[in-house]
Amino acid sequence: MKLVFLGPPGAGKGTQAAVVSKEYRIPHLSTGDMLRSEVAAGSQLGASIADDMQSGKLIADETISSVVAHRIALPDAAAGFLLDGYPRTVGQADFLESLLGSAKLDLAIELVVDPTVLIERIQRRAATALAAGGAVRADDNIESLRKRLSIYQTQTAPLTEHYQRKGLLFRLSGDAPVSDLSHEIIRRLALLRAW
Ligand code: ADP
Numbered sequence: 578m579k580l581v582f583l584g585p586p587g588a589g590k591g592t593q594a595a596v597v598s599k600e601y602r603i604p605h606l607s608t609g610d611m612l613r614s615e616v617a618a619g620s621q622l623g624a625s626i627a628d629d630m631q632s633g634k635l636i637a638d639e640t641i642s643s644v645v646a647h648r649i650a651l652p653d654a655a656a657g658f659l660l661d662g663y664p665r666t667v668g669q670a671d672f673l674e675s676l677l678g679s680a681k682l683d684l685a686i687e688l689v690v691d692p693t694v695l696i697e698r699i700q701r702r703a704a705t706a707l708a709a710g711g712a713v714r715a716d717d718n719i720e721s722l723r724k725r726l727s728i729y730q731t732q733t734a735p736l737t738e739h740y741q742r743k744g745l746l747f748r749l750s751g752d753a754p755v756s757d758l759s760h761e762i763i764r765r766l767a768l769l770r771a772w
Contacts, residue, residue, distance in 0.1 A: 578601055578603055578657040578659075578683050578766070578769070578770075579657050579658060579677065579680065579681070579682045579683050580597065580603075580657075580658070580659045580660070580682070580683060580684050580685075580686060580766075581659075581660045581663070581664065581673075581682060581684075581685045581686070582594050582659065582660065582661045582662075582685075582686050582687075582688070583685055583686065583687040583688070583733065583736055583737070583740075584687055584688035584689070584690065584751060585690060585692070585695055585725075585726055585729040585733075586695060586699060586722065586725045586726065586729065587690065587694075587695035587696075587698040587699040587702070587722075588688040588689070588690045588695065588751045589688055589690070589751050589755065589758070590661050590662070590688060591607060591661055592755055593686070593688065593755075593758055593759060593762055594607070594659050594661040596759045596762075596763075597659055597759075597762060597763070597766070598659050600763055600766075601657070601659075601766070603654075603656065603657040603658050603659055604653050604654055604658050604659070605658075605659050605661060606645070606648055606649070606654070606658050606659065606660050606661065606663075607661040607662050608641055608644065608645065608660070608661070608662035608663040608665075609661075609662045611644055611648065612626060612630060612636065612641075612644070613630075613714075616630065622640070622644075625640075626640065630715070630716060631715045631716055631721065632716070632720075632721055632724065633716050633720070633721030633722065633723075633724035633725040633728070634724065634728070635665060635666070635728055635732065638666060638668045638669055638672070641663060641665075641669065642669060642672045642673075645660070645663050645673070645676075646676055649676070657683075660673075664736060665729075665732060665733045665736075666732045666733065666736075667735055667736065667739055670736055670739055670740075682745055683745075683769050684745055684746075684747050684765070684766070684769060685736070685740035685745050685746050685747065686747050686749075686762060686765075687737060687740075687746060687747070687748045687749070688749065688750075688751035688758070689748060689749070689750050689751055690750070690751040690752060691752075692726055694752065695722075695726065696719070696722060696723075696726075699717055699722050700717075700719070702717065703717040703718070747762075747765050749761055749762070
């Protein structure tokens with residue numbers, strides 16, 4: 578099963594992706610996590626993207642697309658995968674399609690959440706991490722967050738229509754409780770399997 582998750586920062590993509598990944602035993606490929614580990618490891622790639630990531634900008638399509646191409650070529654992704662955070666632009670979606678060729682995507686799952694709710698959620702996530710003595714993501718501050726939301730609206734939101742046209746879109750409100758959302762997604766995926 579080959580899936581992509583769409584949704585603005587704070588929509589809960591990571592949480593739902595983890596549930597689906599466990600249920601279907603497919604790797605959860607979060608481009609944000611991959612890039613954060615490059616930054617943490619101090620690799621050449623990490624050093625070149627750290628500033629853009631911290632300020633909430635997207636990194637170049639060619640850079641992220643090459644990271645994704647390498648990752649989905651690994652054996653654990655042969656039977657399927659779940660992409661979280663990619664594609665984020667129409668160019669990335671086109672690249673993914675050319676990469677997959679006849680092994681097409683099964684579904685694009687989009688979580689829709691109101692921007693005011695997102696800002697509250699991310700601020701809460703940062704406060705909770707701090708209170709627990711943990712680290713706050715470098716881009717979980719109000720300036721980066723506003724930038725990430727506005728980039729989402731301009732560059733990523735067009736993917737809704739892109740996948741709708743292809744008959745691949747499953748859109749649901751991300752406001753419901755976590756377990757209700759997981760059930761709804763898993764019910765939809767079971768329909769795919771029935772085909
Ligand atoms: P968010 O919480 O905003 O959904 P992610 O954890 O998915 O964030 O990604 C964090 C940052 O990593 C992004 O703001 C961007 O700088 C970079 N990034 C991740 N995925 C992509 C992508 N597909 N294209 C470009 N940049 C990306």
